[in-house]
Amino acid sequence: MNEKNLETSAGSSLSAEVFEAHRPHLRAVAYRMLGSLAEAEDAVQETWLRASAADTSEVANTGGWLTTIATRTCLNVLRSRATRREEELETAYGADRPDSRPSPEQEVEAADAVGIALLVVLDTLTPDERLAFVLHDLFAIPFDEIAATLERTPASARQLASRARRRVRGTTPAAPDSSRQQQAVTAFLAATRTGDFEALVALLHPDVVLTADPAVIPTPEPVVVLGAHTVAKGAMAATGRAQFTGPALLDGALGLAMAPNGRLRLVLTFTVEPDSGLITAVEVIAEPQRLAALELAVA
Template sequence: MSHPDFLAERFEAHRPRLHAVAYRMLGSFAEADDAVQEVWFRLSRSQSRGIDNLGGWLTTVVSRVCLDMLRSRTSRGEEPLEPDRRPEPVAGPEQDALLADSVGVALLVVLQTLTPAERLAFVLHDLFAVPFEEVAAVLDRTPAAARQLASRARRRVRGAQAPDADVRRQRVVVDAFLAAAREGDFEGLLKVLDPDVVARAENWVNAGAAAVARGAASFAHAARQARTALVGGLPGAVVLDAEGRPERALAFTVVRDRIAVIEFFTEPGRLAAAGIVLVP
C-alpha cells in the first residue's frame, strides 16, 4: 500500500471522532463536514511521516479549524453573550462526568451562548477528555486559563435546559410536526415549534417559529412521503427515492416538548454520512 493510501486509511479511522468534535463545536452537520475536509487537506499537504501521535494532531487541527470558523461567525455579527466573570466553585470529577454525559444534543442550543474559546474548552475537555494542557495549546493560553474557560462554560450548561431525554416524548412531538406539515396546518406547526427554532440545510438557515412554520407548511407533499427514522441518533424523518435510497432527511432537537432545531439533509454526501436508520 502506498503512503498516500495508508494515510487516507488512517485518517478515515479517525473521521468519526473528528466529525463528533466538529459537530459539537459548530452545531451544524454541514459545517462539521467542511471542517473535517479541511483537516484532510492540511494532513495531505503536511509532512505526515513526522507526526508521532496522529490522533492528537488531528484533534488539535480540527479544533483550530472550528475555532477559526466560530470567530469568523462573530466577525460577521453573530455576537456571543458576554461571559459571566464571577468565580465558580470547582465541581468534582463525578459531577463533571455526569454533566458531560447529559448534555449531548443540548450543545446545539446552549453553546450558542458561549464565546468561541469557552465552547472549545468545554467541548474538548468535558466531552472528549482532552487534557487542559492540550486545550491550552490550541487556544494559545495557559492551562489555568483554559480551565477557567471550561468552568464558565460548564456553569452556563448547568443552568440551561437540556433536550428531552425521553425518546418516546420526542417522537410524539416530531410526529405532531409531520402531521401538521402534511396538512399544511400553520397553527399546528406553531404549537410544536420553539419560538426561537432554527432550521438549516447545506445552503440556508431559517429562524423563528413563524418563518419555519411557513416553510414547513409548503413541505406538505414531501411530508406525506416521509418515513419515521433516526437521523444522526436524533428523532427524524426520511424521504426515499424510487430505489429506496434516502433522497432527503430531517433531524429534530426537542427541548421542553418543542422543536428547537431542525437539520435538513439533501446533499448526497451528507445523507450518506448522516447515519439514517428507519424506525418501524
C-alpha cells in the same frame, strides 16, 4: 496493518488510509464544535488538506495531531461567524460540492444523537468556551492539550470549560415537572414529527389554548388558537420544523426548542393539567428579545 505501519509506509506524509481511520472522530468533534453536519464535513476536509501537505515525521500521536488541526479549523469558523451574515453561513460550506452535502435526514440524525438543547447552548458560548467544553467534557482531552490549541494556560482553559459547563447545566433549578409533564411534552414531539394527528389530539385538552408571538408566522399581532383539533392542525403544518426540535429546560421547565443547524429559532412552553396529563396551554416564542431572555439548559 496497524496505524504505525501505515504511517511508515507513507514516509513523512500522512496516508489517506490513516486519515480515514480517524475521520469518524474528527467529524464528531467538528460537529459538536460547529452544530452543522455540512460545516463539520467541510472542516474535516480542510483538516485532510492541511494534514496531507504536512511533514509527519515528527508526529508522535496522529490522532491528537489531527484533532488539533480540526479544532483550530473549527475555531476559525466560529470566530468568523460574528462578522458574517446568516445566509452566507448556510451557503458557503460545500457550495462547490453539492453532491457531498449531508441530506436533511442526516442533519436531523446527527442533531438527535447529540441533543438539540446541547447544540443550542453550545451556540451561545464564546468560541474558546465551546472548544474547551467540547474537547474536555465530551472527548476527555486534557487541559494542557486544550491550552496549547487555544494558546492559553491550562488554568485558563479549565476556567473556560467551567463557565461553559454552568451554561449547559443552567443556573435556574429545574422545576419539579411531574412524569405527566415529561410524558406529554415527549409525546407531543413524537406526534408532530410523525404527523400522527389523532395521537396529538389525544394529548390536548379540548379547550387548549395556543399562543404564538408575532415573530412565529410572522404577523402584526400575536396569534391565539383555541381547541384541540385546531391546535393539532396547526402543529401538523409544522411537522417539518419538528424534525429539528428537541426537549430542553426553559427557565427550569421542560419544553421544546427548534434549532436547525444548532441555531435557536423558536421554543414551545407547555402547561399540563396534573390530574389528566392533558396539555392545556402551549406558547410559541420566536421574538429574538424573548428568546434571549430565556435560560435554556440541557434537560
